[in-house]
Amino acid sequence: MVVIGAGFAGLSATRHLRDQPVTVTIVDHHNFHTFQPLLYQVATAGLDPADVAYPVRTIFGREPNVVFRHGRALSVDVDTRQVGLADGTALDYDRLVVATGATTGFFSVPGAPQHALPLYTLADARRLRNNVLGCLETADAHPEDFDGGAPTFVVVGGGASGVEMSGALLELLDVSVRRDRLRIDPERSKVVLLEAGDRLLPGFKHEAGRYAEETLRSRGVVVRLRTPVAEVTGEGVRLGDGTWLRAAAVIWAGGVTVDGTLAASLPTAHGRGGRVTLEPDLSLADHPEVFVVGDAGAVPWGPARPEACPQVAQVAIQSGRHAALQIARQLQGRPTTPFNYHDKGLMATIGRHAAVAQLRRGPILRGTLGWLAWLGLHLVYLVGFRNRVVVLVNWWWRYLDWPSGPRLIVADVDAEP
Amino acid sequence: MVVIGAGFAGLSATRHLRDQPVTVTIVDHHNFHTFQPLLYQVATAGLDPADVAYPVRTIFGREPNVVFRHGRALSVDVDTRQVGLADGTALDYDRLVVATGATTGFFSVPGAPQHALPLYTLADARRLRNNVLGCLETADAHPEDFDGGAPTFVVVGGGASGVEMSGALLELLDVSVRRDRLRIDPERSKVVLLEAGDRLLPGFKHEAGRYAEETLRSRGVVVRLRTPVAEVTGEGVRLGDGTWLRAAAVIWAGGVTVDGTLAASLPTAHGRGGRVTLEPDLSLADHPEVFVVGDAGAVPWGPARPEACPQVAQVAIQSGRHAALQIARQLQGRPTTPFNYHDKGLMATIGRHAAVAQLRRGPILRGTLGWLAWLGLHLVYLVGFRNRVVVLVNWWWRYLDWPSGPRLIVADVDAEP
Numbered sequence: 001m002v003v004i005g006a007g008f009a010g011l012s013a014t015r016h017l018r019d020q021p022v023t024v025t026i027v028d029h030h031n032f033h034t035f036q037p038l039l040y041q042v043a044t045a046g047l048d049p050a051d052v053a054y055p056v057r058t059i060f061g062r063e064p065n066v067v068f069r070h071g072r073a074l075s076v077d078v079d080t081r082q083v084g085l086a087d088g089t090a091l092d093y094d095r096l097v098v099a100t101g102a103t104t105g106f107f108s109v110p111g112a113p114q115h116a117l118p119l120y121t122l123a124d125a126r127r128l129r130n131n132v133l134g135c136l137e138t139a140d141a142h143p144e145d146f147d148g149g150a151p152t153f154v155v156v157g158g159g160a161s162g163v164e165m166s167g168a169l170l171e172l173l174d175v176s177v178r179r180d181r182l183r184i185d186p187e188r189s190k191v192v193l194l195e196a197g198d199r200l201l202p203g204f205k206h207e208a209g210r211y212a213e214e215t216l217r218s219r220g221v222v223v224r225l226r227t228p229v230a231e232v233t234g235e236g237v238r239l240g241d242g243t244w245l246r247a248a249a250v251i252w253a254g255g256v257t258v259d260g261t262l263a264a265s266l267p268t269a270h271g272r273g274g275r276v277t278l279e280p281d282l283s284l285a286d287h288p289e290v291f292v293v294g295d296a297g298a299v300p301w302g303p304a305r306p307e308a309c310p311q312v313a314q315v316a317i318q319s320g321r322h323a324a325l326q327i328a329r330q331l332q333g334r335p336t337t338p339f340n341y342h343d344k345g346l347m348a349t350i351g352r353h354a355a356v357a358q359l360r361r362g363p364i365l366r367g368t369l370g371w372l373a374w375l376g377l378h379l380v381y382l383v384g385f386r387n388r389v390v391v392l393v394n395w396w397w398r399y400l401d402w403p404s405g406p407r408l409i410v411a412d413v414d415a416e417p
Numbered sequence: 418m419v420v421i422g423a424g425f426a427g428l429s430a431t432r433h434l435r436d437q438p439v440t441v442t443i444v445d446h447h448n449f450h451t452f453q454p455l456l457y458q459v460a461t462a463g464l465d466p467a468d469v470a471y472p473v474r475t476i477f478g479r480e481p482n483v484v485f486r487h488g489r490a491l492s493v494d495v496d497t498r499q500v501g502l503a504d505g506t507a508l509d510y511d512r513l514v515v516a517t518g519a520t521t522g523f524f525s526v527p528g529a530p531q532h533a534l535p536l537y538t539l540a541d542a543r544r545l546r547n548n549v550l551g552c553l554e555t556a557d558a559h560p561e562d563f564d565g566g567a568p569t570f571v572v573v574g575g576g577a578s579g580v581e582m583s584g585a586l587l588e589l590l591d592v593s594v595r596r597d598r599l600r601i602d603p604e605r606s607k608v609v610l611l612e613a614g615d616r617l618l619p620g621f622k623h624e625a626g627r628y629a630e631e632t633l634r635s636r637g638v639v640v641r642l643r644t645p646v647a648e649v650t651g652e653g654v655r656l657g658d659g660t661w662l663r664a665a666a667v668i669w670a671g672g673v674t675v676d677g678t679l680a681a682s683l684p685t686a687h688g689r690g691g692r693v694t695l696e697p698d699l700s701l702a703d704h705p706e707v708f709v710v711g712d713a714g715a716v717p718w719g720p721a722r723p724e725a726c727p728q729v730a731q732v733a734i735q736s737g738r739h740a741a742l743q744i745a746r747q748l749q750g751r752p753t754t755p756f757n758y759h760d761k762g763l764m765a766t767i768g769r770h771a772a773v774a775q776l777r778r779g780p781i782l783r784g785t786l787g788w789l790a791w792l793g794l795h796l797v798y799l800v801g802f803r804n805r806v807v808v809l810v811n812w813w814w815r816y817l818d819w820p821s822g823p824r825l826i827v828a829d830v831d832a833e834p
Contacts, residue, residue, distance in 0.1 A: 179478050
C-alpha cells in the first residue's frame with residue numbers, strides 16, 4: 001500500500017502500520033519531514049533548517065516493511081488504483097492514504113503570490129530568513145533606502161502563525177540592534193501585524209486573543225485589527241480602505257488552501273478551501289480503500305459533529321493514526337469505525353517568556369508558564385532525538401540570551417554583483 | 418581602516434587589531450565566516466551548513482572598534498585609497514588589508530566550469546550535497562538510469578580536499594545502503610579519485626601519500642594516479658589518454674586560483690595562480706599601507722626562503738596576524754618586520770579512524786591516533802563555542818554510528834514537477 005506525504009499525517013499513518021502485514025511505500029518530494037510548527041523560528045534565525053527537518057529514511061530505518069520513495073505524486077487514478085509520479089512512473093496500490101497537506105492560500109489578493117513571502121515549507125522559511133536578514137544589512141548600510149530610515153515588516157494574518165512570526169521578528173530586530181550592533185533605529189523599524197477580523201487568534205478563546213494582542217503591543221508590535229489587505233506590491237500593501245503601507249517585506253500568514261494540490265483533484269466532493277469531503281471513517285465515498293488525512297481532508301470532529309476540524313498538527317496526527325487503524329481492521333475483515341477528534345488544546349507563543357496554552361479544560365496558561373508548556377510540548381513532539389538535543393541547546397542559548405543563533409544568509413547560488 | 422574578506426586571514430587580521438586605536442571596517446559579501454576545512458563534511462551530509470558557518474557580527478559583537486559591512490568589494494583604487502563596493506558606494510581607507518582568498522581553479526579544462534561541482538564555498542557544499550543525495554535517491558528508484566546500475570562519483574584532484582572528499586563519499590554510500598536502505602548495489606557504485614601526478618597528498622611527505630592511497634584503496638575507493646582529466650561533460654570525464662569515464666557527478670578538488678578576483682586586479686606583480694607578489698612584510702611594493710594576506714597573496718616563507726607558502730588555513734591565520742602587527746608598528750612609527758611562516762604541520766582525514774597528521778618534527782601520526790589529532794585540532798579552531806558543541810554532538814553520533822546525520826535535500830526553491 002501507498003502513503004502520499006511525509007508530514008504529520010503521513011508519518012502518523014505509516015508509523016501505525018509498521019506492525020501490520022503490509023508493505024508501506026511512503027512517497028514525498030522532500031526526502032525529509034518538516035516540523036512545521038517551528039518554521040517561524042527558522043525564518044527568524046532562532047533555529048537552523050536542519051533543526052526542524054528529519055530524513056524520512058532515518059525515521060523508518062528500522063522498519064523493514066516501510067519503503068521510502070523520493071518523488072512527487074501528481075495524480076491518483078482510483079479506478080486503476082495507481083499513483084502517478086512526476087518521473088513518469090506509476091505506483092500500484094491496494095490501499096492508499098492521501099496525506100498531501102495544503103498549500104499557502106493567497107485568497108485572490110492581487111500581487112500576494114508574487115510579492116508576499118509565505119511560511120509553509122522549509123524552503124519558504126529559508127527564503128524568508130535570507131530576505132529579512134538581507135533587509136537588515138541593507139538598512140545598516142543604506143538607511144536612506146527605507147521610508148522613515150528603517151525597514152517596516154508587515155505580517156498578514158492574526159492567527160497563530162502571524163502572532164508567532166511578529167513576536168519572533170521583534171526579537172530578531174532587538175537582537176540585531178543590541179547584539180549585532182546593526183545601525184538601525186529601533187524606534188523607526190516596525191513590525192505591523194494586520195488582521196482582517198476583529199481579534200487575534202480566532203481559533204482560540206477570546207481571553208487568549210486579548211492576551212496575545214496586549215503582549216505584542218506592549219513589546220512594540222503595531223497590531224491592526226479589522227484591516228484587510230486589498231493588494232500586495234513590491235513596495236508594500238494596499239489596505240481595504242485604500243491607504244498604502246510601505247514595507248521592506250510582506251510576510252504572508254493568511255492561511256492555507258487545498259486547491260491546486262493532488263488532493264483537490266480527487267474525483268469526489270470538496271468543501272471549503274478545497275478540502276476533500278470524507279466518510280465518517282475518513283475514507284472516500286465509494287472508495288473504502290482510499291483515506292484522506294490531515295490538512296487535505298475535511299476531517300469531521302466526530303459522528304455527532306460533522307463539521308471539519310481545524311488544519312492543525314493534532315488533527316493530522318490523530319487522523320493519520322485513525323486511517324492506519326481502519327486499514328488494520330479492514331485487513332482483519334472487521335468493519336471500520338468513525339473518527340473522533342480529541343481536542344487536547346491549542347498553543348501559540350508570542351516570544352520569550354510569553355505564550356498562551358489553552359488546554360481542553362482548566363484555565364488558560366500564559367506568560368512564562370504558558371511558554372514553558374509550549375516549549376516542553378514541542379520538544380516532545382520533535383521527531384528524532386538528535387534534533388531534540390540540538391533544539392534544546394539552541395533554546396537554552398536563546399533563553400540565557402547569549403549572543404549566538406544562526407543568523408546566516410546562505411543562498412544556493414551566490415548573488416552576482 | 419578596512420579589511421576585505423572574513424575568511425581565516427581577514428578574521429585573524431581584524432582580531433589582532435581590536436586593541437589598536439583604529440576603527441576597522443571588515444567587508445564581506447557573506448554575513449558569515451566559513452570554516453572551509455570542514456566543507457567536505459557538509460557536502461557529504463555529516464555536518465549541517467550552520468555547523469561550519471558563523472555570523473561575522475557575532476564574532477565581533479563585543480569589539481566596539483570593529484564594524485561589519487555586508488557587501489561585495491569589486492575594486493581597490495590605491496591612488497585615491499578607496500574600496501569600491503557592488504552597491505555603488507566607496508569606502509575610504511588609510512590602511513587596507515586585502516584578504517579576499519581564492520576561487521576554484523579549473524585550469525582551462527574544457528567543460529569543467531559548467532559540469533564539475535567545486536567545493537570552495539558554503540553554497541558549493543550545499544549544492545554538492547543536494548546533488549549527491551539526489552543521485553542516490555534516483556539510483557534507488559531508477560537504477561537503469563546509471564551505467565552499470567549504480568552511480569559512479571568521480572573526484573578530480575588528489576590533494577587533501579580530494580582525499581577527504583573521496584573518503585567521506587564512500588562513508589556516505591555505506592550509510593545510505595546500510596542505514597537508509599537505499600537499493601543500491603555497493604559493489605557497483607564507485608568512488609573514483611583521479612590525480613594527474615604520481616602520488617596523493619603532494620604537499621605531504623611521501624609516507625603520508627602512500628598511507629592515504631593504501632587506506633582509500635582498502636576501503637574501496639578506486640585511486641588512479643598519473644590520470645589527468647582532459648574534459649568534463651554532463652556524462653562524465655574524458656581522461657588524458659582519450660578514454661571516457663561515465664559519472665553521475667564530477668567533484669572538482671583540482672585546486673584554486675586568484676585569477677579573476679579583486680586581488681588579481683591590484684596594480685602590482687602577480688605570481689603563479691594570480692597570487693599577488695608581496696614585500697617581505699606582506700605589504701604591496703610602493704604601498705606600505707596595503708597588505709595582502711591569505712590565499713590571495715604569494716606569502717613568502719621567510720626572509721631566507723622567498724618562495725610562496727601553500728594556500729592553507731595556517732598561512733592565512735599567521736599572515737593575517739602579521740599584517741595586523743605591522744599596522745600596529747606603523748601606528749607607533751616603528752619599522753615593519755618580515756613575515757616568517759611557522760609550519761606547524763599538515764593534516765588530512767581519510768574517514769573514520771583514519772587520518773594523517775604530519776607534524777613539524779617527529780613521526781607521522783596515522784590511523785586512529787591521527788584521526789583523534791585531526792578531530793581535536795579542528796574542534797579547537799572552530800569559531801564559536803556554540804558551533805563547537807554542535808559539531809561535537811554530530812561527530813560523537815557519527816563515531817557511535819547512530820543512524821542520524823542531516824541527510825537533507827533542501828533547495829532554495831522547490832523543484833517543479
